[in-house]
Amino acid sequence: MFSPELRRGLGRLLALVLVVTAGLVVAGPARAATNLVQNPGVEQVDGNGFPVCWEKSGQGTNTSTIATTNDAHSGGKAMRITISAFTNGDRKAMMTENAQCAPRVSPGRQYDLSVWYKSTTAANAVTLFRHDTKLGWQYWLDPATLPATNAWTRKTVRTPPVPANTDQITWGVSIYNLGTLTTDDYELVDATAGQGVDACTDAIGCVKGKWQVMPYQSAVRGIHAVVLHNGKVLLVAGSGNDPKAFAAGTFKTAVYDPANGTFTNVATPVDLFCAGHVQLKDGRVLVMGGNKDYPTADGTVGYKGLKNSYIFDPATNKYTRTNDMLAGHWYPSATALGNGDVLSLGGLGEDSTGTTTTDYYSAAQNKWLPMDQTKQTWAWWGLYPAMVLMQDGRLFYTGSHTFGVGLPGGGASIYNYGSGAITDVPGLRRKDERDQSMSVLLPPAQAQRVWTVGGGNGDAGATAHGLTDLVDLKAANPRYTAGPVLPQGTLTGGVPQTGEQGKMYVSLVLLPDGTVFETGGALHNRADPVFEASVFNPNTNTIRAGMATDPVPRTYHSSAFLLPDGRVMAVGDNPGNGSFDTRISVYSPTYLFKGARPAITNVASTNWKYGTTQRITVNGAVTRASLIRPAAVTHSSDPNQRFVELPMTVRNGTTIDLNVTNNPNMAPAGWYMLFVHNAKGVPSVAKWVKLG
Incomplete structure (x- = not known):
């Protein structure tokens, strides 16, 4: 103590x-x-x-x-x-x-x-x-x-x-x-004494929420999903894990508009299948690496990583090439830093071996820095290593990754890019079975707590587990401690599971009421979909079981993410037979069945600076305000996902001043969804604001 x-x-x-x-x-x-x-x-x-x-x-x-x-x-x-x-x-x-x-x-x-x-x-x-x-x-x-x-x-x-x-x-x-x-x-x-809850407007929805499968299918295989600041969703397939499409040079991207169900096809320059991606502070999307080649037929050579890099501009729906990275990266990390720069680690290189090269993108210079300006540790971080930016500017490798076993040590570590120091973080259970587990920085980001959920080992064929672990990054010597296990679910065909519900390919979505929605997954490598969903409350460290389940299997190459209207969208499923499910599901959380929604009627300015006070108007009493960074997710990995809470000052009932953090590491520059919610946890539809 x-x-x-x-x-x-x-x-x-x-x-x-x-x-x-x-x-x-x-x-x-x-x-x-x-x-x-x-x-x-x-x-x-x-x-x-x-x-x-x-x-x-x-x-x-x-x-x-x-x-x-x-x-x-x-x-x-x-x-x-x-x-x-x-x-x-x-x-x-x-x-x-x-x-x-x-x-x-x-x-x-x-x-x-x-x-x-x-x-x-x-x-x-x-x-x-x-x-x-x-x-x-x-x-x-x-x-x-x-x-x-x-x-x-x-x-x-x-x-x-x-x-x-x-x-x-x-x-x-x-x-x-x-x-x-x-x-x-x-x-x-x-402040909450005497607050009541309105009668539920839908008995099932209020308890479990509801899923809706859209009456149309995705125009592309949604292996990568990025929520754009215009409310649309960038879906990137590249070759879509289809060697025939790769051989034919058929690479796909589409922009999906949830408001009307339309898709706009985007010319895709190379195979961005299994690339990295991150939102830049101006709202454009930096896409790095991708697939240079599929494995050879005899298996002696594996996937190869591209060192190509592109920027997708939502204003034009076009990719523009940047300079190349220092090395090839297939399954790389992509973390936005407080100053707007991007750090990329891990993946497979151009020769299909593990990339130990660190790549650093300068937002000010709009380019990847040369070797003599990039600090190297030559450390191997694995494939899609989950690297979360901490409030002091260091990176926390949560232990979540794709394929293979965990890295040496306790399975997680803190990386200081400036000094090159790597400090072990112990306590992560089954560290060698965290293949396509998922980690999130819990709400609020100011608490600096990370939750890591599930995982397996696709290479070894191990059955997935349902362990969850928590770590407090503010502690003098952070270490993981055990969290609640995932609640029981069912496999395809309605077969019930007993004990903890194991799953890999799990999705975690930060909701505007400050909870985390957990959904999707499978019990084994690209097989045995699990139908279970729950909500984790960071304030009590408890899981609420029995949420409505997505009727579509969501295993390998699936993602779920928050939409600006407070719903959750899910895409993708790529089982071992090579097929791909292009159905789109949308989940309405329980808070959407608990009465009228508050509304943000005006935002005085959509350009926010750190350490400032920003004024908004609302249509009634609200109790919380938050900024949520839009998703850029693939393979159970979105290390930039975060929920930043805002103190509020009510001026005259509906005029509210919001205090903005002065620490860019707490909320890296870029576009955010601004939500408010009332005493029942019912959120508004988001307004978009640009921070930085």
Whole structure:
């Protein structure tokens, strides 16, 4: 366990990043609600003259004072912190971490907290800690920063749902640069007390959701899917895992419009089958690598990777070639970095051997950098290694990959591109059976938790397992711990399974209500489809079983992803006989059956900068706002998928200000789907905004 000072220090370091989390900030919590803060006006003091139920805190070697002052918002006292010489770290006054002083809370509920303040600097942040009944006191999050102001100003923010096993929280306001911060009249009230849920509009849909198979089929084999910022879906097949199409030079791409069911064919220059792809910050799609050749008939030479690279422009529906990569990549990773650049690792090279070359795309220069400008470790990362960008700019290799066994070590690791350091992350169970498992950065991205689900070993023919594992990347020494197993499902023909439901080719989709939809998969390599779907709640680490199942098998070369209207689209299935299912399925989650949807009626600006406040209008009460990065998914891999929560300030009922993170690593530049949802978890249709 960390010492209290170290934990608070970690909180301050994270506060240097504007961690924006779920939160309705209202003009003021309901006055009838009970204020859970002890000594909220800091009027009661102890024998040393410091407010009862408050304690001085912080870290670093700064010169500072923390004391009461008679310059109060109300009553006769307030708290004042002054940093007169700043080196690093912070200073803050926090509610005391004990049974008598720390406000009591309930898991799953949300709380409005507010404070009156004045400050000579904008280097302020609200900081929260939570008491875990199993682990003790833990840093939770910094939900908002406070701008400088000479006049008493009220800041109010709503917490995300309180995590499981949490019975108390403490909070205060930090200052982390030269200046003076004065605070008074703290308040914390239960924001969800008395909220009811409307009667379900569809008894089955409200419990399980519903699938619809479209009355038409995809124009191409949807092996790769990218949701574009115009609401359409880029479906890339290349040769579509068809050697005859490859020999004939028949390579396909189509743009699908979910609004009217139409397909627009796109001229495809090379075989982009099993390429990598990622959204650039301007909304274009960078596609890297692909298939240079299929294996020889005698099996002595395997697939070969292209080093070609292209950019797809949604405005023209055309591919434009970039310069070549340093090496061939078939099944490469593609991770967007905070500065808009892209890092690509792994895959097979032009000679069908594993690629150990790192390739780095400069967004500013619109090209792949030459060898003398690209840092190399010559490490082998496997095929489609899931590389998730962390808030400090490092990459987390989750252990999810395609084909073969796991890498040396615990199956997962943290990679620092700048220094070349690779640090093992232990604890991932069955690391050599994570072939086409899937990993996601859980909602909210600010929590820095990753969930890895299922997997098998296609090369060995091993039966897939249903294990899930969780890791907290904020921990001093991250390691995976066991999560809940996947619930039971059935195989083709309705054969029930017992125990955990094993599956590879699994799909995980971040939903706008802050949960994760899990669907699709198979029990064995390209065989035995599994019909099971569930919803994972990151706040409670629990799985809700029994969701409606896609009637179409979704095994090898299948994908599922979020549409801007809050539904989930699924494509693809490529069993071992070489056939391909081109049916399209769309899932309506349970929240779409729980009454009227809120709506974003106006977005003042669709061009958002980091660290800014953005104004929107809505048509009624909402409780959360979030940015969700659109999908770029293939082979159970979309390492750029993330859900970034936004604190909200309600100005006059329907006018809302949203605070945008100032850390590009938390939300890499690009187009995002902006959602709001109400107290029942019913989301709006998304509006598109461009961040960066």
